[in-house]
Amino acid sequence: MDDDEVLNHIFLSGEISNLIDHYRSGHIYLSLKDDKAVIKCVMFAGNALRLRFKPENGMKIIASGRVSVYEATGQYQFYIEQMQPDGIGDLTVAYEQIKAKLESEGLFDSSKKQPLPQLPKNIGVITSSTGAARRDIEQILARRCPLTNVLLYPATVQGDKAVPELINAMNYFNNNNNVDVIIIGRGGGSIEDLWAFNDESLARTVANSHIPVISGVGHETDFTICDFAADMRAPTPSAAAELAVPDMLKLFDDLNNISFTLGYLIKNKISSEQNRIKALSTSRVLSSDLGFIQNLGITIDNMSNRLGNSFQHQLHEHQLALSALSAKLNVLSPLNILSRGYAIPMIKDKPVKTIYDVSVGDNLEITLSKGKLDCVINQIKE
Secondary structure: OOOOOOOOOEEEEEEEEEEEEOOOOOOEEEEEEOOOOEEEEEEOHHHHOOOOOOOOOOOEEEEEEEEEEEOOOOEEEEEEEEEEEOOOOHHHHHHHHHHHHHHHOOOOOHHHOOOOOOOOOEEEEEEOOOOHHHHHHHHHHHHHOOOOEEEEEEOOOOOOOHHHHHHHHHHHHHHHOOOOEEEEEEOOOOOOOOHHHHOHHHHHHHHOOOOOEEEEEOOOOOOOHHHHHOOEEEOOHHHHHHHHOOOHHHHHHHHHHHHHHHHHHHHHHHHHHHHHHHHHHOOOOOOOOOHHHHHHHHHHHHHHHHHHHHHHHHHHHHHHHHHHHHHHHHHHOHHHHHHOOOOEEEEOOEEOOOHHHOOOOOEEEEEOOOOEEEEEOOOOOO
């Protein structure tokens, strides 16, 4: 019977019942039934380890394997080599099972999410060193906030090596505590390509990170377990970079507008109160010859002076605070650095930080406080 080619290559579909999962041995025992028949089945540990999903009672499956006689009982038994959910892919079922499990543990609770830093100095990036995601992230960070330092931890983003490398990258940044926020992600692909980011161990590592994590995996329609575990989900790697840092030029414009509006409101309030007090002091009631009214006029004059002085003092304090804030922001401004005689060398829209970023013959664009220079590198010196 075991030599029968037909009986050694059989496909069966049915509903799982009497499921027993032996965790010690790794074997799975179950019955497969339909409305007419039932057969006992076993899936040995070697095959069970390759399952992407967890079989459950009541689940309809398609199984392949062989039929043989179990000598201890003399009954026919189906030895399952592979199985998948009937009507839906095994990866989809596995995704929903992992998501439901971690969600029930509270791993995705919004109360556990960390806020992102408003102006990070150092950003850790976990992605492939050769992928388009790395280039997009670095270009956007350089454009929006040039003073931010980017630390890349290159990792495989699909295949068997992806999960341990991604976990190692997360542990590296958390152990060294050398960045303010972490971006983890990759470009789009099929569910198989993105599967590493649905791994339960990676999700737990991301959720337990004491450094805020932004997950930007795939395209806008792609959702991974890593997205739910992270502190912030971005629809794409480019969007993750935009969430990580503010646009410095827009920030400067907003602060200037706030400073102007605040000064205008304070001056307008002082002027309004002074006019009101002046009108009261010249009224017929307050100009009466009665002594108590004259004394009241003196009191009002004193109150007017104190109020004016108080508003002037508040105005001065706000002006000092705004001046201090403006000075701090001016120190961070790339334009201020350029005005002191420095320049920013760029090659292919990326800042040049060391001589190892360029080669002889490269075209270099140098930004000055006024204008730009196009140069060619003729010699490099240590």
